[in-house]
Amino acid sequence: MFRSSLPSRRRALAVAALASITGLQAFAPAFAQDAYPSRPITVIVPFPAGGTTDIVARLAGQALSQELGQPVVIDNRPGAGGNIGSQMVARAPADGYTLVMGTVGTHAINPALYKKMPYDHLKDFAPISRVANVPNLLVANPSQPYKTVKELIAYGKANPDTISFASSGNGTSIHLAGELFKTLTGVKMQHVPYKGSAPALADLMAGQTNIMFDNLPSSISFVRSGKLRPIAVTTLKRSPELPDVPTIAESGVPGFDASSWFGLLAPAATPPAVIKRIDDALIKVLANPELRKKIIEQGGEPVGEKPEQFAAFIRTETTKWAKVVKESGASVD
Structure with a gap:
């Protein structure tokens, strides 16, 4: 009787092993997902x-x-x-x-x-x-003669191509905000691209350029310390962090939003x-x-x-x- 039951027992063990393997395979994706991330x-x-x-x-x-x-x-x-x-x-x-x-x-x-x-x-x-x-912030070197958007536009039209605006690079929102400003106001300005906001801000504060439409996070500390003059925010709403700084739209350029x-x-x-x-x-x-x-x-x-x-x-x-x-x-x- 023992010999006659051996094949059945082997078949049962094989079926159990197969079921176990199949079950592990079914859960493999979950294991792989749980394993992420396993390194930096x-x-x-x-x-x-x-x-x-x-x-x-x-x-x-x-x-x-x-x-x-x-x-x-x-x-x-x-x-x-x-x-x-x-x-x-x-x-x-x-x-x-x-x-x-x-x-x-x-x-x-x-x-x-x-x-x-x-x-x-x-x-x-x-x-x-x-x-x-993140809103962009129009900032200027404190030595510049303009303190508002209207003064900037008036100065730019009276002195075409004398205002240089720095950016963090060609194609960035900082660059395009300046181009949009030129288009909507008719002010002719020179674009000076840099490899990032940090070097652009350094030259702006050193007086190598005049203005910049910078991302607010990278320039706000310099505004608070007085190293940069805030002129306007580029979004349709004012920034809660700089509630006294007007938007470009409300400063005489309706619809400006960048x-x-x-x-x-x-x-x-x-x-x-x-x-x-x-x-x-x-x-x-x-x-x-x-x-x-x-x-x-x-x-x-x-x-x-x-x-x-x-x-x-x-x-x-x-x-x-x-x-x-x-x-x-x-x-x-």
Whole structure:
């Protein structure tokens, strides 16, 4: 009887083993998802350290590191209006360990501004979430004779091509805000591009240039210290951090509206489960009062959204800024 039951017992054991293996395979995706991240994550900032993109990336990166349990390393790779660093991420392994802090420049303006792009901003990336919206601030070297938008316009028309406006690079929102100002006011100004806000601000404060439409977070400390003179905010609403500074629109240029945004993106083929893991963590940390306070104190507005919402927003912004670029006549070879 023992011998006759042996084949049956073997078959039973084989069936049990097969069921066990099948079960493990079914749970494998969950195990893989739970394993992410298992090593440090790199966030490429396509602009120099010290600028708004860098500030936002470091604030978000520090919070994400605590939430994900792995270091988030900020790697500044400036150049070509953010195109160099963004291209690096477009070509990086799609495993969730190399991300980019994209901007309105790299993922909305540049495609219309540059005659040849090293990446497709819609096809080569998987949007994760916007991190923050940021108004731009029109600031001037305190030695300049104008203190208001009307005085700036009057001076510019009386002295064409004598006002130089600095920017963090060709194609950035800072550059396009200046071009939009020229178009709407008829003031002729000279554009002086830099590789990031930090060097542009340094030369502005040194008197090498006259004005700048800078991202508020990177210039607000200099405004508070008196090293820069605030003239106006570029958004339709005033900034809560500088409530006494008027908007350009209310200062005699109706309809003027130019702002910046910053968001995380991954290479296009990154697994949806990994994208969701990062997005869930990002939305959670952006809801934290401590991080929100830090971003607001820098002049920004915390966001946090789903990947599909960010993707739709990028498409809308692409259409908006393509029109501005065309109307301004701005272009970069």
